[in-house]
Amino acid sequence: MSVAVPPPAPQAGSPVRPTEPEAPPFIERRGVPAAPPCRIAHIVSVSGSQAIAVLERDKMPGAEEPRVEIGQLVKIPTPSATVVGLVSAVSAPSPAMGGIGSSEDLGLIEINLAGEVALDPKNGRLSFRRGVTHLPTLGDGVLLADRHDLTRVYTQPNVATIEVGTLYQDPDVPARFLTDDLLAKHFIVVGTTGCGKSCALTAILQRVLTQHDHAHVVVLDVHNEYPTAFGDKAELIDPTNLHLPFWLLNFQELAAALTSGDADHDAEIEILSDAVLTAKRRYSDASSSRQLARRPGDLSGMTVDAPTPFRLSDVLAVLDEQLGKLERTQKTLPYRRLKSRIETLASDQRYSFMFGSLTVQDTMTDILGRLFRVPNDGRPITVIDLSTVPPEILDVVISVIARLAFDLAVWSKGGLPMLLVCEEAHRYAPASVGQGFEPTRQALSRIAKEGRKYGLSLALVTQRPSELDTTILSQCSTAVAMRLSTERDQQVMRANTHDGALDLLDFLPLLGDREAIVLGQGVAMPMRIRFSDVGDQGVPRNLNRAFSDSWSRPNLDRAGLEAIVARWRHAGRERP
The missing domain is CATH 2.40.30 (Elongation Factor Tu (Ef-tu); domain 3)
Structure with missing residues (x-):
């Protein structure tokens, strides 16, 4: 070891170097x-x-x-x-x-x-x-x-931090994230399948919830991994107890669920718009016990996008009335398609959380309170299981939740800070224009660009950052980069990460499980860390057993297969 040489005495007029205080006694680790x-x-x-x-x-x-x-x-x-x-x-x-x-x-x-x-x-x-x-x-x-x-x-003094693991350079030094910079400026967790993204996210959220009893966190769980990760602090919602009525949808979302995409699409849009406005007017009149004569087109300021209740039966009645007025020479296919689609959704058990309610009531306050934990009643995080939501309407559901979160943040004037966690974000906010559901991309993009003004933040989790919308990705001020194998994904992370230690990203393929390189404003400076073990109770669950375990014994008989077919035909796959 080289001998430390004392610094020379400062000359006249030269700046005085601050003297560092004597370091505390070195902590022993494993006796060394x-x-x-x-x-x-x-x-x-x-x-x-x-x-x-x-x-x-x-x-x-x-x-x-x-x-x-x-x-x-x-x-x-x-x-x-x-x-x-x-x-x-x-x-x-x-x-x-x-x-x-x-x-x-x-x-x-x-x-x-x-x-x-x-x-x-x-x-x-x-x-x-x-x-x-x-x-x-x-x-x-x-x-x-x-x-x-x-x-x-x-370890920044006098700054709110959360301890999520240890430094790679010295396991005795805790790795800390700056809470406000991490949450208020969006962050992203990237990594290939099996590297521990879900465990890393769980470790972060667990530490946040431990220190903040009055938090408001919503997790969009597309794989049903997190129902046990947060214990009794989580409000668990799945399609069996989710209530997201159709009248909360704006017209673009409603049209995506009810109309077709063929040559009659424009006609169906126009017909549906008039029918929804009329249905909203009729519900408003019925709820106020007033039947006032109105001039044609007078809708008293109602808009097709306003989250006001209406009945599907009234929409169907309007369609029947219009069909009755049409002559045989006129095109009736758009009306019949709309009517058939609405009747199908109302009777399909898989869509009951949105279209299956027999009665319509204005429960918007209750719905928002449960989704976004207002008040949280000791459960500061909502885990929404979307694994069994039909794929053709999954994007609509995510769009509604993201839009409601933004609107609530805006109308509360920033008085309700919230964190929206998006698992598999590249699936519903893809990089390629024309893919995915455009309203979902717009809702998440609006949160990414404007959410921090109103206390609404995004946490994105993805294994393919190269397939994620670049506008949304560029707004994430903190990147938790775990093992990434493909060169394309690594290049995207380099291009969208603004930090002085981008060379560290060259080593993403070499990271072990639960290891990450963290860059951005959520940490004091770039660092390589290992996330803490979240324990058996907090580990996000994998619904599939290993092949070696499953194939070592009989796993399904004819009776079980018949039961699966029955569930498949009537109500989708059974909840695990």
């Missing part, structure tokens, strides 16, 4: 004391936010040479501050004759400069801040950060 910081290199090049240093091979006899790895935190003392950076590359461009690894090798390390530790004029203490105002220069020494440095950089 943590090593103090040591000089490993000196700067030979500085260009923008990157620096190159030459490794120093001289060390005391018998001392072990420190191991330098990519992703490690290093510090560079300068006269005015201590610059902090991350090792992004290690190389030996001119190997010695003795071979790679010999003491005569010219070893280089590349460093991404990320921030600095300087004296805070407010309290007179050393603190970390992003950005570098005092760049290092040639000859400045490079030291490996010790546990004291890691704690100072990654």
Whole structure:
């Protein structure tokens, strides 16, 4: 180990370097004391936010040479501050004759400069801040950060944080996210199947809920993974107890559910618009016990998009009335199609949560209160199981929930901060125009661009960031990047992540399970972490047994197959 050389005395007129307080006693881990910081290199090049240093091979006899790895935190003392950076590359461009690894090798390390530790004029203490105002220069020494440095950089004082795991560089240093920056500015969790995305999201949300009893979180669970992840803190909703009446849909969503996409689409849209407006007027008249004569077209300010109740029976009655007035030479197919579609949805048990109610009541306040936990009654998170919602209407359901969340945030004037969690986000907000359901994309895009003004934030989870709408992806200020195998997905993450340590993303294919590289405003500076084990009770469940387990014994007989067919024909697949 090299001997630390005391800094020279400052000359007259030169800036005084702040003196760091003595580090606390090193914490022992597994009986081995943590090593103090040591000089490993000196700067030979500085260009923008990157620096190159030459490794120093001289060390005391018998001392072990420190191991330098990519992703490690290093510090560079300068006269005015201590610059902090991350090792992004290690190389030996001119190997010695003795071979790679010999003491005569010219070893280089590349460093991404990320921030600095300087004296805070407010309290007179050393603190970390992003950005570098005092760049290092040639000859400045490079030291490996010790546990004291890691704690100072990654644990921000007087700032709300949540502990989600540990640092890869030192498992004894907790990894913390900045709560307000993480939640208020949208974040995304990406990673290939099986790397632990669901466990990572669960770890984040569990810590948030532990510290915030009055939170309002909604999880759109498309795979039914989270019903046991949050225990009694979660309000569990599935199609058997979900109540999302059709009259809450705006006209674009309603038209997507009721109309066809062929040549008669425009005619069906016009017919449906008139029928819905008339049905809303009739319900309003009936509910107020008034039957007032109106001029044709006088709808008293009602709009087809307003979330006001109406009856499907009134819509069907309007269609029958119009059919009765048509002559045989006129085209009746759009009317008959609309009527048939409405009758089918009203009688199909799979759509009962939206179209199956026999009575229509204005329960909008109750519906919003349950979905968004107002009041939360000790259950700050809503887990909505969408795994058995019919695919042809799934996008409509997600669109309605996202739009209601935004409208509620707007009309509450930001008085109800909420987090909307979207699993498999690329499925209903795809990158390609023309794919997916456009209202869903618009609803999520509006939240991404304007939601933070009203206290509404997005948490996106996806295994294919390259297939996610780029506008929505670019609005995520924090990226939790887990193992990604495809080059296309890695390129998209580099292009949409604004940080000084993008080189770390080159190592996404090498990350282990529950490991992640976290970039953005939700952390003090970029870091590689390992998420905490959420425990057996909190692990998102996988509904499918392993093949080796399932195929080792008989798993289905003829009677079971007949029961599946019966459920398939009458009410969709049974709830697990």
